[in-house]
Amino acid sequence: MNTATTLEANFDGLVGPTHNYAGLSFGNVASQNNLGSESSPRAAALQGLAKMKAMHDLGLMQGVLPPQQRPDLAALRRLGFAGSDAEVLGEAARTQPRLLGAVSSASSMWVANAATVSPSADTRDGRVHFTPANLVNKFHRSIEVPTTARALQAIFPEGEHFAHHAALPAVDDFGDEGAANHTRLCAEYGEPGLELFVYGKDAGAPEHGPQRYPARHTLQASQAVARLHGLAPQACVFLQQNPAVIDQGVFHNDVIAVGNRNVLFFHEQAFVQDPRPALAAAWQTASPLHCIEVPSAAVSVEDAVSSYLFNSQLVTLPAGGHALILPQECRDNPAVWAYLQGLLDSDGPIEQFKVFNLTESMRNGGGPACLRLRVVLTPAQQAALNSAALLDETLYARLKAWVERHYRERLHVQDLADPQLHQECCSALDELTGILKLGAIYPFQQV
Numbered sequence: 001m002n003t004a005t006t007l008e009a010n011f012d013g014l015v016g017p018t019h020n021y022a023g024l025s026f027g028n029v030a031s032q033n034n035l036g037s038e039s040s041p042r043a044a045a046l047q048g049l050a051k052m053k054a055m056h057d058l059g060l061m062q063g064v065l066p067p068q069q070r071p072d073l074a075a076l077r078r079l080g081f082a083g084s085d086a087e088v089l090g091e092a093a094r095t096q097p098r099l100l101g102a103v104s105s106a107s108s109m110w111v112a113n114a115a116t117v118s119p120s121a122d123t124r125d126g127r128v129h130f131t132p133a134n135l136v137n138k139f140h141r142s143i144e145v146p147t148t149a150r151a152l153q154a155i156f157p158e159g160e161h162f163a164h165h166a167a168l169p170a171v172d173d174f175g176d177e178g179a180a181n182h183t184r185l186c187a188e189y190g191e192p193g194l195e196l197f198v199y200g201k202d203a204g205a206p207e208h209g210p211q212r213y214p215a216r217h218t219l220q221a222s223q224a225v226a227r228l229h230g231l232a233p234q235a236c237v238f239l240q241q242n243p244a245v246i247d248q249g250v251f252h253n254d255v256i257a258v259g260n261r262n263v264l265f266f267h268e269q270a271f272v273q274d275p276r277p278a279l280a281a282a283w284q285t286a287s288p289l290h291c292i293e294v295p296s297a298a299v300s301v302e303d304a305v306s307s308y309l310f311n312s313q314l315v316t317l318p319a320g321g322h323a324l325i326l327p328q329e330c331r332d333n334p335a336v337w338a339y340l341q342g343l344l345d346s347d348g349p350i351e352q353f354k355v356f357n358l359t360e361s362m363r364n365g366g367g368p369a370c371l372r373l374r375v376v377l378t379p380a381q382q383a384a385l386n387s388a389a390l391l392d393e394t395l396y397a398r399l400k401a402w403v404e405r406h407y408r409e410r411l412h413v414q415d416l417a418d419p420q421l422h423q424e425c426c427s428a429l430d431e432l433t434g435i436l437k438l439g440a441i442y443p444f445q446q447v
């Protein structure tokens, strides 16, 4: 890996030991459809690690973000459950099983929702800025914020190189789903770029938002993050996502569009208006900006939602050229696969793709792009981060063995009440903070 230049690292969320299908996300059709299915926490974590390893083997910088302490007993106690851990779990299982599911979710694996990240080339103070997403639209996601903030600070220490903001106010007007609704476009990673913020509704005009499913991210949240990060207004573009596609299950922009450097790959119906004029106005460099629009005639919105074509990662390989990192559901969809063959045959910037089995995550509405948080890093910033969180052959082997030692092969939602599962999770995470040198980031470690 060439660490002498500014590059874009992917930090993937490690799937946690309680990964399960609790049907928690109204508006996310995969989540709704797989309620109550059996999950395999071990398979899910190993699938995610395999993708991380493959990206490392492609010569790309790859990091790891830790899972969270689940079930979150403190959240249950804040809601009035009392007694021992076993009593709290037992009462919640008996009286509020859906709530137990919500405090037991491994949803922190989808770290595209962990924060919004602005590279130092774009920010007024020349540091990398992080704002953890408040994820207020879904209770089970909203409880991730404190641990996410601590994990990000343990990997990217606040100071000369990295700046960490508090999450936005936890109210619907400032609903913030993080990098899933943010795309940074540039000629080269180390050069100033434009930052595209995509919102589901203007909190001041909800009637122009989606009517069936919720808009989880607001214009007001995007504008606040742009201000906090010290971005030049002329380098920011704010576009509304097409409410009609949100109402068909496109609950984040990264389910219908993905960008990398000077390429934006998006579905014809992704935005309320054609994004090209606004992007062209903010594109400050001589090199071309490639907008690859996929017509509904080739790939329907339904196909986009079932295959997660646009939730692929779009990366620049060390040898140059763009590659799509696809979920295997794209290969299983004839219309999508035919489109992709045509894309390869065209002489466009996307030159190859790689297919991965991420079925455990996909069955909860999380594809390759959901599982990663992109962080552009200069050589100095690469040297300043906690390198124990960077994946190499050694860390991959250690994490694989750690998963095989601590994770269950099968899990049902009724297993969530098992106090033994909570103990397994805590001992696994205690060991993990040693492996990744994170310090005591979990509540159970702070007693």
Ligand SMILES: N=C(N)NCCC[C@H](NC(=O)CCC(=O)O)C(=O)O
Pocket (backbone or CB within 6 Å): 020, 021, 022, 023, 024, 025, 028, 031, 032, 105, 107, 110, 112, 113, 138, 141, 180, 252, 254, 255, 364, 365, 366, 367, 369, 370
């Ligand atoms: N598209 C991006 N960037 N992230 C995908 C997040 C999926 C996640 N699913 C869930 O949280 C389902 C959990 C459950 O139902 O068990 C969500 O809806 O927030």
